[in-house]
Amino acid sequence: MTSTAPRSTAAPTPASPAAFAAVDLGASSGRVIVGRLAAGALDLEEVHRFPNRPVRVGRTLHWDMLGLYRGVLDGLRAAGPVTSVGIDTWAVDYGLLDASGALLGNPVHYRDARTEGVAAKVAAILPPERLYAATGLQYLPFNTVYQLAAAQGTPQLTAARRLLLIPDLVSYWLTGVAGTELTNASTTQLIDPRTGDWSVTVADALGIDLSLFPPLRRPGDPAGELLPEVLAETGLTGPIPVTAVGSHDTASAVAGVPARTGSRFAYICTGTWSLAGIELDTPVLTEESRRANFTNELGVDGTVRFLRNIMGLWILQECLRDWEAEGLGHDLDRLLRGAAVAVPLRSVVDAGDPAFIAPGGMPGRIAEACRRTGQPVPRDAAETVRCVLDSLALAHRSAVEDAQRLSGREVDVVHIVGGGAHNELLCRLTADACGLPVVAGPAEAAALGNVLVQARAAGAVSGSLSDIRSLLHRTQPLRQYEPSDDRNSWDLAAARIAGGKEATCA
Numbered sequence: 001m002t003s004t005a006p007r008s009t010a011a012p013t014p015a016s017p018a019a020f021a022a023v024d025l026g027a028s029s030g031r032v033i034v035g036r037l038a039a040g041a042l043d044l045e046e047v048h049r050f051p052n053r054p055v056r057v058g059r060t061l062h063w064d065m066l067g068l069y070r071g072v073l074d075g076l077r078a079a080g081p082v083t084s085v086g087i088d089t090w091a092v093d094y095g096l097l098d099a100s101g102a103l104l105g106n107p108v109h110y111r112d113a114r115t116e117g118v119a120a121k122v123a124a125i126l127p128p129e130r131l132y133a134a135t136g137l138q139y140l141p142f143n144t145v146y147q148l149a150a151a152q153g154t155p156q157l158t159a160a161r162r163l164l165l166i167p168d169l170v171s172y173w174l175t176g177v178a179g180t181e182l183t184n185a186s187t188t189q190l191i192d193p194r195t196g197d198w199s200v201t202v203a204d205a206l207g208i209d210l211s212l213f214p215p216l217r218r219p220g221d222p223a224g225e226l227l228p229e230v231l232a233e234t235g236l237t238g239p240i241p242v243t244a245v246g247s248h249d250t251a252s253a254v255a256g257v258p259a260r261t262g263s264r265f266a267y268i269c270t271g272t273w274s275l276a277g278i279e280l281d282t283p284v285l286t287e288e289s290r291r292a293n294f295t296n297e298l299g300v301d302g303t304v305r306f307l308r309n310i311m312g313l314w315i316l317q318e319c320l321r322d323w324e325a326e327g328l329g330h331d332l333d334r335l336l337r338g339a340a341v342a343v344p345l346r347s348v349v350d351a352g353d354p355a356f357i358a359p360g361g362m363p364g365r366i367a368e369a370c371r372r373t374g375q376p377v378p379r380d381a382a383e384t385v386r387c388v389l390d391s392l393a394l395a396h397r398s399a400v401e402d403a404q405r406l407s408g409r410e411v412d413v414v415h416i417v418g419g420g421a422h423n424e425l426l427c428r429l430t431a432d433a434c435g436l437p438v439v440a441g442p443a444e445a446a447a448l449g450n451v452l453v454q455a456r457a458a459g460a461v462s463g464s465l466s467d468i469r470s471l472l473h474r475t476q477p478l479r480q481y482e483p484s485d486d487r488n489s490w491d492l493a494a495a496r497i498a499g500g501k502e503a504t505c506a
Contacts, residue, residue, distance in 0.1 A: 002387055005387075007506075015201065016025075018037050018455065019034050019035070019036050019080075019081065019082045019083055019091065020034065020036075020037075020082060020085075020208055020450075020451045020458070020460075020477070021034055021086070022034075022074075022446075022447040022451050023075065023076075023085065023087040023088070024088055024249060024252075024444075024450065025068060025072075025087075025090070025166070025167075025170070025445050026089075026349065027052060027271075027272040029052050030051075030071045030072065030075075031046055032046075032047055032048045032071075032078065033047065033342065033444060033451075034047055034080075035448065035450075035451030035455070040473045041220070042448075042472075043488060044447060046444075047075060047079050047080075048074055048075035048079075050067075050068075050070075050071035050074070052064075054109045054111075055106070057106075059113070060108060061108065062107065062109060062228065063083025063093065063105065063108075063471065065095060065106050068170075069170065072170060073233050075231070075233055075365065076234040077234040077238065077328050080236075081236065081237065082242060083176070083240075083458050084242065084457070085226070085241070085243070086242070086244070086245035086254045086450045086453065086455075087169070087174075088245055088247050088248065088249040088251070088446055088450050089169050089184075089350065090166065090249060091165075091187035091250070092110050092144045092147070092165075092187050092188065093107050093109065093110050093144075093166050094107060094144065094147070094163050094164060094165050094169070094278075095107045095169040095261070096156050096157060096159075096161075096162060096163055097101070097162040097163075098159055099150070099161045099306060100266065101162070101172075104156045104375065104483075106183055106459070107166065107169075108147065110142035111142070111357065111358060111359065112149070114147070114150045114151075114434050115150050115462065118149050119141055122206065125206060126202065126206060129292065131145075131202065132285065132287075133285055134192060134199050134201055134202050135189045135191060135192065135193065135199055136193045136264065136283045136285050136289075136295065136296030137187070137296065138293045138294055138295035143192065144189060145189040145206060148206070149206060149242065149295040153155075160331040162212060162214065162284075162335075163213055164178060165181070165184050165247075167181060167184055168181060168457070168500075171224070171242055171244075171247075171407075171499070174224070174345055175223060175224025175225060175226060175227060175277045176224065177224030178214035179214050179215055179217040179221075180216050181216065181218070181219070181223075181244045182196060182216050182217065182218050182250040182270060183246045183247060183248045183251035183297065183300070184247045184251070184358060185213070185298075187297055188294075188368065189202070190202055190208065191298065192286075193195060194282070195303070196216075196298060198213070198405065202289050210460060217246075218244065218245045218303070219244055219245050219300045219453050220244065220327070220453055221244040221457075222241060222242075222243060223242040223243060223244045224242050226242065226438070229267075229420045231351040231418055243453070244455045245450045245453040245454060246299065246453060248297065249446045251298070251299050252273045252300075252445070252446040252447070252448075252453070253275075253445040253446040253449055254269065254279060254299055254300075254303075254305055255300040255449030255452065255468065256442065256445035256446060256447075256450075256469075257415045258415065258417075258441070258469055258473040259415060259466075260470070260471065261470050264409070264412050264413070265413050265415050266278050266400045266404075266411040266415070266436075267416075267417065268396055268399075268414060268415070268417070268420070269416070269417055269446075270312060270418040270421065271359075271418055271420065272312055272313060272314045272317065273309055273310065273312040274307075274309075274311070274313070274392060274395065274396060274397035275307050275399060276308055276310060276395075276403070277294070277305060277308060277399060278306055278307075278409055278411060279299065279303050279304070279342070280296075280304040280306045280407060280409065281302075281303065281304065283304050283306070284306055284407055288406060292405060292406060294307065294402065295307055298466055300453060303464045303465065307403070308398075310351050310352055310392065310395040310399060310418075311353075311392075311395075312351075312392070313392075313419065313420060314356070315351065315366070315392075318356075318360070319366070319381075319385070321359075321362075322362055322363055323381060324361070324363065326335035331472070335381055336424075337386065338380075338381075339382050339386035339425060340386075342382055342385075344386070344390065345489055345490070345492075345493040346386070346387070347370045347375040347376050347383075347385065347390075348387060348390050348394055348493050349373075349391045350395075350396070350497050350500060351388075351391045351392050351395035352395060353369065354473075355369065356374055362377075367384075369500075372500070373496065375496070389423075392435055393432070393433040394494055394497060396414075396434060397433035397434045397490065397494065400414060400434050401449045413436060413437050413439060414437070415439050416430060416438055417441065417442060417443070417445035417455070419443055421441045421443045421479075426441045427479070427481050430481075431481040431483040432484045437480055437481065437482055437483065438483075439478050440479045441476060441477060441478045441479060442472070448472060448476070452471070452472075
């Protein structure tokens with residue numbers, strides 16, 4: 001492992017500090033982060049963090065949107081004077097508004113059970129091959145099209161006059177201006193990635209009213225100004241514009257990958273999910289790509305994020321939550337030290353298995369997956385953590401290899417950004433599994449991508465996406481992990497997972 005120290009050699013910026021507020025809402029927490037650009041330096045400061053706790057009402061799992069919005073306002077108050085505001089969040093979920101602009105109930109969480117069995121009903125109308133050829137989106141049981149299919153005929157959808165994806169809902173509450181940011185819209189399975197516009201064919205086939213969506217806007221477009229009541233609530237002095245950024249947090253995170261100019265890189269955006277893939281100019285819409293469950297989501301500056309969703313650190317987070325609920329709270333750092341010396345690749349599971357999507361009982365589900373595939377069950381928490389991280393590294397390897405094969409684009413380095421960049425064991429295991437150097441960091445890639453798209457729109461920086469990444473490479477602390485020479489052990493572990501999939505499908 002080597003370290004790369006940051007150097008203050010950023011692209012031209014104003015002589016006085018320009019401050020940009022990045023509202024970054026993740027599945028487990030929200031943050032407001034201020035990015036400051038001045039005198040060749042780029043600094044981030046987290047000014048407010050708040051929990052994101054879903055709430056179950058009856059049988060339905062909801063997001064607490066009002067609580068999240070309160071956190072956003074508190075964060076903007078803590079931010080102080082800023083040049084602009086940008087918002088990024090998770091994808092696929094939405095809020096419904098009535099004719100007066102009022103929210104019709106808290107948005108439903110994508111992990112809610114309402115979409116169970118819906119994909120089969122949609123496939124009977126629009127076969128998966130046709131749906132993929134039109135939208136290029138991988139199958140996930142909670143994609144927006146399935147949520148809308150599940151909601152058809154409900155009083156809320158019947159009464160709705162506007163549908164806003166989560167970042168657009170926050171933006172609307174801040175500005176009173178409604179829009180649909182394209183990078184996040186591309187996760188709905190209603191966008192044609194070749195045109196960057198709605199797929200009327202898909203919407204008509206599934207009975208989805210596209211007029212519910214406000215006009216599309218792209219990263220860098222203006223998205224209104226903070227309302228007078230928002231300024232009064234936060235103590236800010238207007239006018240303060242809200243700028244559309246890559247409002248899907250993965251789009252902002254990929255924009256924040258600190259790649260060298262001209263490098264051939266893969267990226268893994270780590271957090272609750274691992275999003276692993278490469279950046280392309282055009283989508284890959286082949287049947288082979290569909291069968292490999294790769295997605296073509298749109299990115300900043302007209303790019304395509306060709307990637308696979310992997311369950312990610314959610315599996316580890318759920319293990320920790322279960323152990324704490326059982327009174328067996330474990331210190332994560334101690335568990336990681338124990339996992340580092342545990343027997344490598346003793347047991348591995350398919351990190352893409354839908355069995356790991358739902359919350360609760362995660363250590364037991366891991367044990368059951370090991371038993372089902374004839375592998376040793378982890379004997380303690382440290383071995384469970386090692387199983388999870390080995391399995392994630394193998395899933396990263398599979399996604400990076402498949403992305404190259406399906407696109408015809410080779411890579412020579414893997415960038416890990418997001419929260420997983422702090423997990424040295426996961427980074428080292430990913431380098432070993434992929435047989436490629438891994439550059440880890442920045443952990444706050446989504447906030448950095450958010451800030452720099454705002455900064456470019458404001459004229460505080462200039463240049464292409466490659467120029468933005470070069471700025472990050474020069475100014476952010478990075479760590480590099482070189483792969484070991486042990487390819488055989490990883491090959492054998494990958495074969496075990498492939499064998500387990502075949503046994504499950506048989």
